[in-house]
Amino acid sequence: MAEPHKQITHSEWLEQYAPTRDQAYPTFLEIPLGIKPTHIWTLIDSGEEDDEGFSIMPIASGIHHVNNMGFYVTKKSHDDEFIEVLDE
Secondary structure, eight states, X not given: OOOOOEEEEHHHHHHHHOBSSSSOBSSGGGSOTTOOGGGEEEEEOOSOBOTTSOBOOXXXXXXXXTTXXXXXXXXXXXXXXXXXXXXX
């Protein structure tokens, strides 16, 4: 069974963790050198769609290789806590 995790809204993520840029880095190799893993978040294609047919793509703390659509770097660390950022 999966362990419970924290869920926050996109606005809360912006305010609490402060991404360093608006767009995701397309690949892991494009993340600047020296960034600690606890400051990296992954944009994930969930394979699901909302009621309007748009892909649901949450952001999750950490580095995920399956279904990733890019990576974000934040000023504040997620301290290895599993956090899922959801649309509002």
